[in-house]
Amino acid sequence: MLQRFIRPIRRLPRTANLQSVRYNSTLNEEYLDTKNLPMRWEKMEKEAQEEIIDHLADLQDESWTKLSPDNKKACYYLAYGEWGPRNKQTMTVPEVVFKLITSGILFIVLGVTAVNYAIDKEKKEQLESSGNPSAA
Numbered sequence: 001m002l003q004r005f006i007r008p009i010r011r012l013p014r015t016a017n018l019q020s021v022r023y024n025s026t027l028n029e030e031y032l033d034t035k036n037l038p039m040r041w042e043k044m045e046k047e048a049q050e051e052i053i054d055h056l057a058d059l060q061d062e063s064w065t066k067l068s069p070d071n072k073k074a075c076y077y078l079a080y081g082e083w084g085p086r087n088k089q090t091m092t093v094p095e096v097v098f099k100l101i102t103s104g105i106l107f108i109v110l111g112v113t114a115v116n117y118a119i120d121k122e123k124k125e126q127l128e129s130s131g132n133p134s135a136a
Contacts, residue, residue, distance in 0.1 A: 034074035041083055053078060 032055050041049065056075050059067055067075070082088055091099070 034068075034070045037070075037074040038077050038081055038083075041077070041081075 032052060034052065034056070037052070044052075052074070056071060056078065059071055060075060064072070077083075
């Protein structure tokens, strides 16, 4: 009696198990997985990142209703996420030391230049006020 209400499951024809799918490149389908993309993005190879960007750009040309939630999240991350120039990485210790040393040298040079300019200006005024007879 219950079998009458249960919808029979359609059997799809079996296809050969493919190990990978090619999308106009040599990269495998596993690189095009967009699940949890923000966590994996920095660890991925540059070629894989470019392939995902191209793949998502192609998907966005169609209706947004056809995109899966993971693809929508990946598109949002690529558009507004913290990667590339928007990455807020902290500086390493050697970078901080280098920045401090170069900034210190720059300000020392600026200070010495300002002091020398003031001394030169004073000496010029003294020479002009002493009334140099050879100038006349």
